[in-house]
Amino acid sequence: MAGRLAVVGAGLMGSGIAQVAAQAGWQVTLRDIDDAATRRGVDGIRVSLEKFVAKGRLDAGEVAPVLDRITTTTDLAAVADADIVVEAVFERLEIKQEVFRELDKLCRPGAVLATNTSAIPVTQIAAVTERPESVVGTHFFSPVPMMKLCELVRGYKTSDETLATARAFAEGIGKTCVVVNRDIAGFVTTRLIAALVVEAVKLVESGVVSPEDLDTACRLGFGHAMGPLATTDLTGVDVLLHAAKNIYTDTADEKFFPPELLQRMVAAGDLGRKTGQGFYSY
Numbered sequence: 001m002a003g004r005l006a007v008v009g010a011g012l013m014g015s016g017i018a019q020v021a022a023q024a025g026w027q028v029t030l031r032d033i034d035d036a037a038t039r040r041g042v043d044g045i046r047v048s049l050e051k052f053v054a055k056g057r058l059d060a061g062e063v064a065p066v067l068d069r070i071t072t073t074t075d076l077a078a079v080a081d082a083d084i085v086v087e088a089v090f091e092r093l094e095i096k097q098e099v100f101r102e103l104d105k106l107c108r109p110g111a112v113l114a115t116n117t118s119a120i121p122v123t124q125i126a127a128v129t130e131r132p133e134s135v136v137g138t139h140f141f142s143p144v145p146m147m148k149l150c151e152l153v154r155g156y157k158t159s160d161e162t163l164a165t166a167r168a169f170a171e172g173i174g175k176t177c178v179v180v181n182r183d184i185a186g187f188v189t190t191r192l193i194a195a196l197v198v199e200a201v202k203l204v205e206s207g208v209v210s211p212e213d214l215d216t217a218c219r220l221g222f223g224h225a226m227g228p229l230a231t232t233d234l235t236g237v238d239v240l241l242h243a244a245k246n247i248y249t250d251t252a253d254e255k256f257f258p259p260e261l262l263q264r265m266v267a268a269g270d271l272g273r274k275t276g277q278g279f280y281s282y
Contacts (some may be wrong), residue, residue, distance in 0.1 A: 010041030012087035016144025019045045022069040024173040078271035088116040097128045104129035104132035114138040117241040118190045122155035122183040132157035150175035185250035194244045200228040211279040229279040231270035234273035
């Protein structure tokens, strides 16, 4: 299965989705609000592909054809002929809803409208469209070219056909899928990591344990590849904060309420690897 894909948002997630789809033979339209953003996205894809070449996982001759399958634009109307559209903009409900209102007007009948949200209920995003049966969650993981999982999320009105198309797309670009049958806030993976991170931060901020020892305990005691605090630094402290807030807002469950330390780190700009400082220094 390969066809026409549009990705709305050329950041880390959007450019990663565009890359793996183009590698699988899809014609990709990558859209963002200005040329600088789309240029950064394509530059990131080029660097990622070159790393694969350096590691012997991609032939050097394949880089140019992959990049040739990606067209950049600032015009949202360019999504009109896409078979599948994946939205990968900032994780705020009102921003995603505005994108989907426009997609609903622009996209052809039968197109699958997917959101890469990690925590916002798909039903709330789909509700602003006239075709909620065509809206589905496709939660990819960062970095997309490396991570094998895609969490498929069924909204309240998502059709079986839409879910099947989304699964065929994700599996066709090399991902293994799990299906979330009810789109509770945070779904499965974000809900689990948010609960773990919130408790981990509480233990650190109350002086019970150091970040290093907490992560070591999770790696060696539970077999985790990374501890929760190192994972938070990789994902972005601000991203975890927003995810926990979204789940808390939807559930009023105290175990998801972000600890003060997490909030103060974000206020201070200690966002993890992307700023050079989080729970660890980089």
